[in-house]
Structures are given as structure tokens and as C-alpha cells.
Amino acid sequence: MNETIIKNICLELNIKEYQVKNTLNLLAEGATIPFIARYRKEATGALDENEINKINEVYTYQVNLLKRKEDVIRLIDEKGLLTEELKTSILNAEKLVDVEDLYRPFKEKKKTKATEAIKLGLEPLAKEIFRENKNILEIAQKFVNDQVPNVDFALEQACFIVAENISDNAYYRKYIRSYLYKNGILKSSKKKNAIDETGTYEIYYNYEIKVSWVKPHQLLALNRGEKEGVLKVDIIAETEKIESFLENKLIHKNNPESTKLLKASIKDALKRLILPSVEREIRADLTEKAEEQAIKNFGINLKNLLMQPPMKSKTVLGFDPAFRTGCKLAVISPTGTLLHIDVIYPHEPKNDVEGAKKKLLELIDKYNIDIIAIGNGTASRESEAFVASVIKEAKKEVSYIIVNEAGASVYSASKLAQEEFPNLHVEERSAVSIARRLIDPLSELVKIDPKSIGVGMYQHDVTPKKLDSELEFVVSTAVNQVGVNVNTASRELLSYVSGLNKKTIDKLLDYKEKKGSILTRSELSKVFSDKVYEQAIGFLRIPEGSNILDKTSIHPESYNIAKELLKKYNLTTEDIGTEKIKETLKDIDMDELSKELNTDNYTLEDIIKSFISPLRDPRDELAAPILKSDILTIDDLSIGMELEGTVRNVIDFGAFIDIGLKNDALVHISEITDKYIKHPSEVLSVGDIVKCHILDIDKAKKRVSLTLKSK
Numbered sequence: 263m264n265e266t267i268i269k270n271i272c273l274e275l276n277i278k279e280y281q282v283k284n285t286l287n288l289l290a291e292g293a294t295i296p297f298i299a300r301y302r303k304e305a306t307g308a309l310d311e312n313e314i315n316k317i318n319e320v321y322t323y324q325v326n327l328l329k330r331k332e333d334v335i336r337l338i339d340e341k342g343l344l345t346e347e348l349k350t351s352i353l354n355a356e357k358l359v360d361v362e363d364l365y366r367p368f369k370e371k372k373k374t375k376a377t378e379a380i381k382l383g384l385e386p387l388a389k390e391i392f393r394e395n396k397n398i399l400e401i402a403q404k405f406v407n408d409q410v411p412n413v414d415f416a417l418e419q420a421c422f423i424v425a426e427n428i429s430d431n432a433y434y435r436k437y438i439r440s441y442l443y444k445n446g447i448l449k450s451s452k453k454k455n456a457i458d459e460t461g462t463y464e465i466y467y468n469y470e471i472k473v474s475w476v477k478p479h480q481l482l483a484l485n486r487g488e489k490e491g492v493l494k495v496d497i498i499a500e501t502e503k504i505e506s507f508l509e510n511k512l513i514h515k516n517n518p519e520s521t522k523l524l525k526a527s528i529k530d531a532l533k534r535l536i537l538p539s540v541e542r543e544i545r546a547d548l549t550e551k552a553e554e555q556a557i558k559n560f561g562i563n564l565k566n567l568l569m570q571p572p573m574k575s576k577t578v579l580g581f582d583p584a585f586r587t588g589c590k591l592a593v594i595s596p597t598g599t600l601l602h603i604d605v606i607y608p609h610e611p612k613n614d615v616e617g618a619k620k621k622l623l624e625l626i627d628k629y630n631i632d633i634i635a636i637g638n639g640t641a642s643r644e645s646e647a648f649v650a651s652v653i654k655e656a657k658k659e660v661s662y663i664i665v666n667e668a669g670a671s672v673y674s675a676s677k678l679a680q681e682e683f684p685n686l687h688v689e690e691r692s693a694v695s696i697a698r699r700l701i702d703p704l705s706e707l708v709k710i711d712p713k714s715i716g717v718g719m720y721q722h723d724v725t726p727k728k729l730d731s732e733l734e735f736v737v738s739t740a741v742n743q744v745g746v747n748v749n750t751a752s753r754e755l756l757s758y759v760s761g762l763n764k765k766t767i768d769k770l771l772d773y774k775e776k777k778g779s780i781l782t783r784s785e786l787s788k789v790f791s792d793k794v795y796e797q798a799i800g801f802l803r804i805p806e807g808s809n810i811l812d813k814t815s816i817h818p819e820s821y822n823i824a825k826e827l828l829k830k831y832n833l834t835t836e837d838i839g840t841e842k843i844k845e846t847l848k849d850i851d852m853d854e855l856s857k858e859l860n861t862d863n864y865t866l867e868d869i870i871k872s873f874i875s876p877l878r879d880p881r882d883e884l885a886a887p888i889l890k891s892d893i894l895t896i897d898d899l900s901i902g903m904e905l906e907g908t909v910r911n912v913i914d915f916g917a918f919i920d921i922g923l924k925n926d927a928l929v930h931i932s933e934i935t936d937k938y939i940k941h942p943s944e945v946l947s948v949g950d951i952v953k954c955h956i957l958d959i960d961k962a963k964k965r966v967s968l969t970l971k972s973k
Contacts, residue, residue, distance in 0.1 A: 267324040275316060281307045285317050295735075296742035296760040297797045301817050303864035311739045327358055334365045343368060351432075359439075359543060363432035376426035379419035382409050387416060388423035391527070394513070394520040417523060424527040428508065429535035438504055438532075439540050446473040446499040446544070450484050456492045463487040465941065473497060473544065477944055478552035482723045485549060497541045501532055508532075553724040560721055560729065561736045564712055568740040571881045572702040576632040577601075579625060580697025581649065582667070582689055583641035585609045589618070592693035593629045597750070598701055600683070601629055603690050608648045609641055619652050626656045633889060634660065635700040637667035637692070650893045661889035663700065669710040670695040678709055678754065700887070704744055708737060709754045734758075741801075743880050745815060748786075748802040749779045761797025766790060780804060783812045805877065810835045814872035823861050824869050830858075839876045847873065894922035896964060899956050907968070909950040917946045919954060919968060927966035933957060934970050 268282050275282075284305040288298050295318070299311045306314065331352050338344045348364065355361045371377050379388075383405065390401050402413045402420070410416045428434060452458070452467040466487055471480065487493035508528045513521055580592040589609070593602040602625065606618035625631060634653070636645050642664065653660040673679050674691035683691050698706040712733040713721050721729060741758040748770075751759075756767045766789075773789045774780055783804060787795050800817040807813065816824055828834060837843045847870050856866045871878065888906070907919040910926050916934070918926035934945050946952070958967035 264325070264328065267321060267328065270324060271317060271320050274320060275313070277309070277313070277317075278307065281309060282317055282321075285309065285314055286321060289314075289318055292793055292797075294760040294797050296738060296801065300742070300815070300868075301800055301819075301865075304862035308864055311735075315735060327361070330358060331355065331361055334361055338365070338368045341368060359547075360432070360436065363435050366432065366435075367427070367430040374426065375419075375422040379422045382419060384410070384416060384420045385423055387420040388427070391417075391420055391424050391520060391523050392427070392512075394515040394517050394524070396515070396517040396520065398517070398519050398523065421523055421527045421530065424524070425531035425535060428512070428528060428531040429539070434508060434511070435536065435540065437507060438536055439543065441504060441507075442497060442499055442537075442540060442544055443473055445503075446497045447471070448473050448476050448481075448484070448495065449498050450487070450493045450495045453492060453494050458492045463492050465943070466493055473548070476548065478555035479943065479947070481548050481552040482556060485552075486723050495545075497544060501537070504532060505529065553728060556721070556724050557729050557732045560712075561732050564715065564733060565736050565740055567715065568704050568707055568737065569743075569881050569884065570703040571884050571886045572704070572879075573633060573700050573886075576701065577629055578697040578700055579629075579631045579634045580693040580695070580700075581634050581636045581645060581662075582670075582693040582696055583609075583637055583639060583645035584689070585641050586611060587689065588612070589641070589645060590687075590689045590693040591622075591625065592690060592697050593625060593631065594694065594697040594701060596701065598698055598705070600694055603686060603693070609644050615648070618648070619655075622649075622652050623656060626653070626658070626660055630658070631660060633700065634662040635665045635697050636662055637670065637696045638664050639667050647893055650891070653891065659891075661891050663887055663889050665696050665700055667692070667696050669707070669714040670699075672714040673710045676709075704740060704881075705752065705755055708741065708758060709752065712737060745801050745803045745879075747805055749774065749804065749806070759798055759801050761790075761794045766794050766798075779806075781807050782809050783807075783818055784809075810838050810876065814838075814876045815878070816869055816872045820861070820865055820869060823859050823865065824873075826859055827855075827866075827869060827873075830855075838873050844874045896923060896959065896961055896966065899959055899966065901956055901959065903956045905954055905956070907952055907954050909946050909952060912942050912946050915942075917942050919952065921954065921966070921968070923966065925964055925966075927954075927968045929954065929968040929970055933968065936971055 268279060268286075271277075271282050272279050284302075285298065288302055288305060289295075293302065295311050295314045298306060298314055299309065303309075309317075335344065335349055335352055338348065352361060352364050355364065379385075387402060387405050390398060395401060398417075399413060402416045405416045405420075406412060410419070448471050450466045450469045452463070458464070463483070466484060469484075484493060484495050488495045505525075505528055508531075509525065512528065513524050515521070575596050577596060578594050580590075580594060582590040582592075584590070588605040588607045591602075591604040591606065592600060593604075595601055604621060604625065606621050607614040608618035634649050636642060636649060646662070646664065649662050653662065670692045671688070673695050674688045679691045679695075683694065686694070695706060695709075707715060713729065738758045738760075741755060742760050746755050746759060753767060753771065756762055756770065757764070762770070769789050770786070773785075777785075780786065781804065783799050783802065786799060786802070790798065796819070800815060803814070804812040811818075811821055811824060828837070831846050833843055833846060837846075850870075852863050852866060856863050859866065905921045907921040907927070909917055910920050911918040916928055916930040918928055920926050931939065931942050934942055939945055952970055954968040954970050956966060957969045960966070
């Protein structure tokens with residue numbers, strides 16, 4: 263474990279050395295990030311999953327950077343060109359690009375103008391140009407031969423060597439890169455004869471922005487437009503200052519001929535070698551940062567989606583809207599079991615409103631349906647109006663909700679869906695998915711490729727491997743924070759549980775099939791290896807098991823401590839989850855008790871929380887989805903009312919947002935944010951879900967104005 267790297271991580275992440283060391287040791291021992299975050303808080307100082315993941319990422323990067331430094335030092339040393347000063351510079355480099363800059367002069371080069379000039383024996387002449395020899399014309403004459411026909415040719419070729427040497431200078435490149443970052447302009451224009459039928463890139467047809475000001479979404483849009491052949495994108499800058507900088511560094515004598523040659527070499531080095539290369543590096547760096555931001559936002563949105571509170575103990579009717587093919591219905595029990603499949607035709611072209619109404623009321627009555635989950639696809643608004651009118655005539659109270667059905671069609675056509683429901687059509691499986699993602703969003707959404715869930719931005723423009731890695735981490739974090747019922751969890755859900763892989767999941771499912779159901783966690787010690795059992799068991803719950811501790815997030819390694827705690831306060835397992843245990847343990851001295859029980863405060867605190875709420879689910883602490891019983895009209899609105907809406911269109915002066923009315927509401931650019939923005943697209947994208955407040959209502963024109971500013 264490299265001490266220098268660890269100190270650098272501490273500084274970068276603002277955490278203590280013991281936290282980094284202990285985290286890295288646990289990871290090296292095969293512990294998973296969810297396990298460390300949940301059950302090794304005393305070792306890490308209660309670092310969360312994101313912090314542990316960041317330590318792992320930064321350490322891996324630093325180790326790889328150090329390895330590259332060592333390789334570069336070795337390669338230069340093999341050429342006999344390594345100096346102590348160069349070695350120190352390489353070891354002190356903080357970024358890979360700086361290491362590569364230092365290595366550049368020593369790299370084996372492919373065929374270039376400079377390498378060809380060197381083959382002609384003109385390298386000594388190039389050195390004399392650098393030395394600003396006042397007799398440079400006379401010296402050049404000495405190099406004239408069969409291959410070098412005259413002095414002008416000799417000097418021209420020698421200047422190619424000078425230009426490449428200037429380009430290879432790490433100090434110059436670093437200055438120029440920094441200059442372009444601070445002063446460069448990212449400029450885009452529409453390519454001649456380019457086709458952009460929908461005007462997707464219209465705002466970038468003649469667009470300029472400082473390199474240091476470009477936003478991640480702008481950069482990714484420019485990249486996509488360039489990739490699709492619509493846009494031409496360049497970094498431009500006034501090169502006079504760069505030329506002046508290089509001239510000050512290289513020209514020290516007033517020799518007209520050598521000065522002329524050096525100035526020409528500087529211009530050539532900049533135009534042909536340095537600026538194109540540095541521009542590529544800057545574009546790559548900007549893209550990497552933009553990708554990081556886009557991936558991070560995708561991860562945050564996905565986590566929020568996965569952690570939506572489940573609708574517990576509710577029978578749900580999944581309603582997949584459509585016109586011609588009819589609306590598919592799926593009745594799902596509170597445990598996710600399919601009870602009934604049907605289809606109705608309340609819309610065009612059949613318009614069988616009465617028949618659809620009769621069937622829907624029959625299903626509500628027969629299956630005691632609590633909520634109707636309507637997909638937000640084609641015919642969603644018409645279906646909402648139909649459902650809202652029908653449930654008014656139901657014998658019991660029924661609510662409905664519009665559910666984001668993104669990815670439902672992907673799941674419906676998947677091999678998994680075919681295995682789950684071999685006798686259903688694709689659209690019927692989609693109705694099942696819509697209902698289930700309301701009953702338990704996490705369990706249902708893990709079956710779908712996260713990229714298909716529709717909560718990201720520019721996910722097709724980022725590096726797939728990086729995106730997949732982040733989304734897998736996000737899903738894994740969510741699954742392990744919630745925990746899974748070992749007897750009901752699908753293979754897909756189990757695949758995200760800490761420590762489990764395909765082989766161990768196969769063993770678990772085979773064991774469960776033979777046994778019928780698993781009654782205790784201890785049974786699984788025979789199924790898993792010691793390490794897998796340690797890493798996974800705390801996240802596998804048995805709500806119907808014989809040992810009440812198996813229902814909780816308490817790890818079996820802490821069962822003895824849990825039992826000692828109960829014994830100390832004359833409590834029994836029957837008291838777990840009752841008001842009695844909550845009252846008994848509310849004012850205890852944690853420090854004193856942890857010493858007495860020979861444990862740490864973190865473990866003790868988790869045990870007490872599990873005693874008070876044995877089936878606690880972090881999702882229960884979040885606001886539940888808003889259920890509706892009627893469609894929203896403009897008469898229902900009032901100034902200041904808070905609503906959730908979906909961004910439908912982004913234009914120069916604002917954005918139109920769907921808040922459930924027939925017509926979308928407008929948020930003006932001045933009401934999007936307190937910060938100054940040039941265009942709404944800097945903040946909003948089509949498809950964004952936003953919280954908004956009613957700013958103004960014009961009933962005569964049926965217009966509603968919104969604000970997104972925090973109240």
C-alpha cells in the first residue's frame with residue numbers, strides 16, 4: 263500500500279488516513295462495498311457507499327498512474343537518457359497527460375517530417391538554429407549533398423526538426439494547454455450540405471462559448487452533432503500571445519537569419535503539431551468531465567427512481583394504454599402475483615366505452631382493486647380521463663396514478679419476461695410490469711437494463727463501460743440498502759446482493775427449490791462458502807422465518823451482542839418491534855453500553871434500530887407517490903400550488919411542462935432558476951420531471967404560467 267497515494271487520497275477526499283487504509287484493506291480482503299458500508303462502520307468511520315467507491319476509484323487511478331510513471335522512467339533509462347531532474351519531474355506529475363508530455367521527446371516516432379530530416383543528417387543543423395548561430399547560412403552550405411540539393415532545402419528540413427522539438431517540450435505544451443483552457447473559444451458551425459431535418463442542433467449552427475464556460479450537456483450535444491456530420495467543432499484562440507511566449511523562450515540573439523528561422527519553426531510547430539494535438543487533448547478532457555457529470559446525474563436519477571416507496575398491501579391494476587389494439591389490463595396481488603389479464607377498447611377506433619366501463623368495474627369489485635396504474639405512453643391522457651370517470655361509480659374507493667412506463671416494452675420482449683409469463687403477449691406483460699413497478703419499484707426495475715429506464719441525459723453519448731459500471735453500482739447500492747426477501751427474490755434481484763454471483767445464486771435457488779422455502783439464515787451457511795455467507799447474509803432477509811433476528815438487518819455475527827442486549831434489559835425476542843422495547847432503549851448511554859457489550863457504537867446503534875423497527879425499509883421514510891382520483895382541470899389550480907410536471911419542450915424563451923392539463927404550462931426562462939442562464943437547455947431537458955409552482959392562471963386563454971424557483 264503506497265503511503266504517498268494514501269496521503270493524496272486523504273487530501274483529495276478530505277478524510278482521515280485510517281479511513282482510507284482500513285477501507286483499502288477490507289477491499290483487498292474481498293469485502294464488498296455494501297458490506298463495508300453497512301457492517302464495518304467502526305473500521306471506516308461510517309463512510310457510505312459513495313465514499314468507499316470513490317476511495318477505490320482514486321486509489322486505482324493513482325496506482326495506474328504510478329505504474330505508468332515507473333514504465334516511462336524505465337523506458338527513458340533504457341535509452342540512457344534519464345536524469346535525476348527528469349525522474350523527479352515524472353514522479354511529481356499529478357496527471358497522466360503531464361507524464362506523457364515528459365515522455366514525448368523520448369518516444370519512438372512514426373514517420374514524420376522531422377524523422378525524415380534526421381535521416382538526411384540534418385539534426386546538427388537544427389541544433390545550430392536553436393543556438394542562433396549567426397553563420398547559419400554558411401553552416402547550412404556544409405550539409406548540401408546529393409540528397410540535400412541546396413541551402414534553402416537544408417534549412418527548411420532542419421526547421422521541421424526544430425518544430426518537432428518545440429512541440430515535444432513538456433513545459434511549452436503545459437503552458438499552451440492552460441492558455442487554451444482559459445482563453446480558447448469553442449466554436450461550432452453547420453457543415454455545408456449537412457442534413458438536420460428536425461433542427462436538433464439549430465442553436466449550435468453558429469455558436470461560440472469560452473472553453474472554460476462550456477456546460478457538460480452543451481459539450482455532449484456538440485460532440486453528437488459533430489459525430490452525426492451536422493456540425494463542425496473547433497477550439498480557436500488568438501495565437502499571437504502563444505507565439506510571443508515561445509519567441510521569448512527561444513529567441514535571445516538579434517541574428518536576422520536564425521531569428522527568421524526560429525519564428526517560422528514556432529509558427530509551424532503551433533499550426534501543424536501543437537494546436538491540433540492540444541485541441542484533441544482538451545476536447546477529450548472536456549468530454550471526460552462531461553461524461554462524468556452526465557453519468558453522475560443518471561446515477562442520481564436512477565437511485566431516486568429505484569428508491570421510490572413501494573405500495574404495500576395494495577392490489578393494483580396495471581393499465582397499458584393504446585388506441586387500435588386496446589388497453590391491456592393486468593391485476594396484480596400485493597405480493598406481485600398475476601391474478602388476471604384482460605383487454606378493453608374505450609378509445610378509437612372501437613370506442614366501446616360502455617363495455618370497457620362495465621369490465622373495469624367488474625374487475626375492481628371482483629379483485630378488490632385499490633389502485634389503477636396507468637402507463638404514460640400513447641393514449642395515456644385519454645385513458646386517464648376514462649379511468650377517472652369510471653372509478654367514481656365503483657363500490658369502493660379506488661385511486662389511480664400515472665406511471666412512467668419507460669423500459670416496460672424492453673422488459674416485455676425480454677427472455678426473462680418470456681420465462682416469467684410464457685403464455686402472455688408482449689403488451690400484456692407490459693401491463694404486468696407497469697403494475698409491479700408501483701407495488702415494488704426496486705424489484706421490478708432491476709429486471710430492466712438501467713439505460714432503458716429513461717432517467718438519463720445523453721446516455722448514448724458517453725462511454726458505455728463507464729455508464730454500465732456506475733449504474734451497476736447504483737442498483738447494487740439500492741438493493742443492499744433495502745435488503746431482499748430470500749424466499750421471494752428473483753434471480754435478477756439476487757444478482758445485485760453483496761457477495762453473490764451466478765454460481766452462488768444457482769446454488770441458492772437449487773437449495774430453495776429442494777426445500778420449498780428457507781426458514782433460517784443459518785441454513786445458508788451450508789449453501790455458501792464462509793466468505794460469501796459473511797458478505798451476503800446480512801442483506802438476505804427471512805420475514806416469515808422462525809428466528810425474528812433473521813427478519814432484520816442485524817448481521818448473524820452480531821446475534822450474540824443482540825441477545826446480550828435483550829437479556830440486560832429483561833427483554834425477549836417477542837418485545838422486538840413493540841413500544842416496550844422502544845421506550846426501554848430510548849435513553850441508554852451508548853458509549854457505556856458498547857464497552858459493556860464489547861462492541862462499537864455503530865453496531866450497537868444498528869441493533870437498536872432493528873429492535874425498534876425490525877422490518878425497516880429506508881424507502882418508507884420517503885414521500886409516497888401522489889395518488890389521484892380525478893383528472894386535473896384549470897379550475898383546480900391556485901396561485902402558489904406545488905405540482906410535479908414533465909418537461910415536454912424546451913425553447914429559446916422557456917419550456918413547456920405537462921402538469922396534467924390538456925395544454926402544457928409555460929415556465930419562462932426568467933423563472934427557471936435564480937442563476938443567470940443564456941438558454942433554458944442549460945438547466946432543462948425534454949423528459950425531465952420537475953417540481954413547480956403555479957405563478958399565474960389565465961382561464962380565458964386556458965394558459966398557466968409556472969416557476970421552478972425555490973419558494
